[in-house]
Amino acid sequence: MNDSQTDLDTWLLESFDDSATVINPDFVGELSGSESNEIQQFVEFLCEFWGLSIYLPALDDRVTNFLFQKSNFSPSYFTEYRNAAALLARVKRDSDSVDQGYTFVALEDLSTRSELNRTRLGRFRRYLFNELVIFLIAEGGFKRFTPPSGVDPAKNYKGFVGGTFIDTNNLPYRGIVF
């Protein structure tokens, strides 16, 4: 581990903000192109890591809209997202590799750190990473985790727009007729 990596880890786990809710919830705004790109790049890493990419058509548009909705309406995540974009930019700059940096901020087991929520990384995970994972799975990523071959795959999941139940020949879930 190089010096900049050590400095990065310290910076990520520094005590940052005690707010129980998002910072500046009334401060709405739109992320800049570079801020948005930082987050999109991170999302692409996650999808590739978990093998979700093929299940998420038009992913960029959906994530962009997600960020727009959360930034432009109250309670606004605008400040949290700007901080998150800055965090991702520094992770890219100071890590040995981008993938290694992303892996640490997203996947490193830090559950033993009771004060994690008050750190830069804790806020990043709570307000960006965790919610993005839920969104990605709901948008179709759940299809990655299918039953064994030869068995109907799951068609539906919380948040997925499955379709109408009225079309019994093409049910949006695994159904039975009796």
Next chain:
Amino acid sequence: MNNARVAIIGSGVSGTTVADILIKRGAASQVVIFEAGPDVPVMNYRLWLDYLTTNLTPYRHCVDLKDEIDGNENLFQVRGSRLFVVGGSTRHWGGWCPRFKPEDFELESRTGYGRDWPISYEELVPFYSKAEHRLEVAGDSSRTNPPRIGAQYPIPAVSMTQKDGLVVDAFKKLGFQEYGSLPIARNKRCVTNGTCRYCRFGGRYEASISLGILQSENNVEVRPLTPVTEIVMDSKRRARGIKFYDVVEGEEKVEDFDYVIVCGGAIESAKLLLRSVSRFWPNGIGNDTGHLGAHLIAHPSIIVTGELPINPNAVEQELDFPTLECREFDTPSEQKLGGKMYFVRDGRRNRVDLARELIDGATPDELEIRLEGPVKYQFYGLVEEYESPVNRVELAPGTTQYRLPKTRVLYKTPDVTTRAKRRHIKILERILKTMGVSEDAIYSEARNPVAYHTVGTCRMSISESDGVVDRDLRVHDTDNIFVVSSASFPTVAAANPTLTLVAIATRAAEIM
């Protein structure tokens, strides 16, 4: 009623039903709906995203606060069961819409407990059908118990899920006949996306959506954050209007109306009449014989869960609502034994929360193993409760965050109902065993009631000596006050009450 100016207190399903019918048949020229709680936007994408990602609904604050209920919450839980919000409790309801059965209207004649309704199932049949159309209920029209007399559901039944299949096999082995798709208020806009507690498409009946349409097209006004504090009387028989708290001006005001229709739940409807004390009604409106607030009947539930060791096809419910109901023990013979049961196979939430697992560091391979691992099957039963002389609702000192009087509830589950819960738990355990669940993998719980489905506090009766409202839901000895609420049910039955509430609301509004 003709061309009248009408005040409706409460903006839930009954208030919305009555407003719609009165306006459309010309009985009312104007309807003003008073709602103590706020308006919360419906079908809002951002609010939906928040619910999806945080599991917090936008109406979560519209509930009773801890110090607003004086009663034993362990025995009868009010908090969280009802909402003070435009649309009332339809904002968070499940939408289950079974009809009551004919014997439910004849409890006293058949068992000696409680009272018969002064209206029969046969009289309600056409109104049940109208209620099913109003709520856009999806159901199986070929089932005939309770009798449908040719009525068709407006939406075809929701097909059961593969997870129901194992249960259906057990029902067949046990010789059950009375089971099928749960009638449920899911309409053609439902896209089964599993977030029913805040639907972004309006795929489940919500009174607030209907009210929005009513307000835009008719002379209907909804006033949120406007608690009604009293019904003001001109004489023993006639209400002059209502007294309410004007939030903008910060003072109480009186407004005149030709008719006053109370459409709160069983707790708030009784409380409004109780606090409307005058020289004409010294004990509250409709309370000369002491029945107001009394006869509170709850709807206890039982939950029986079993675990099978493997789930080879990784079946999950994949929907946010149950799809299999059983009425095998919702029968006259069970009624005679001390209380019927209506139950569903519950399973709205997926057992393996994929997103949560990934957040916590699970790998895809680990997830696949978990999906095929132990699987839970759960039955949720609603047990018919019989009346107890001690159970009632009263006014408590102080006011709530919505400027309504606080609530006192006196409640104890009747012994006969406690025995009924035990009996029905054994039935549900037997079904799980038939499915192959081992005895040591079964967990049973007899829950004390939650306040949803509460009835009886302004009960219907033929005579004023035995209740608060007549069979048309008019307060006895008055001309222009009605209580259109589950408060007017004399008994609770086993099945969910909302469809029956809409049926009696429809009937009352058509003859007002």
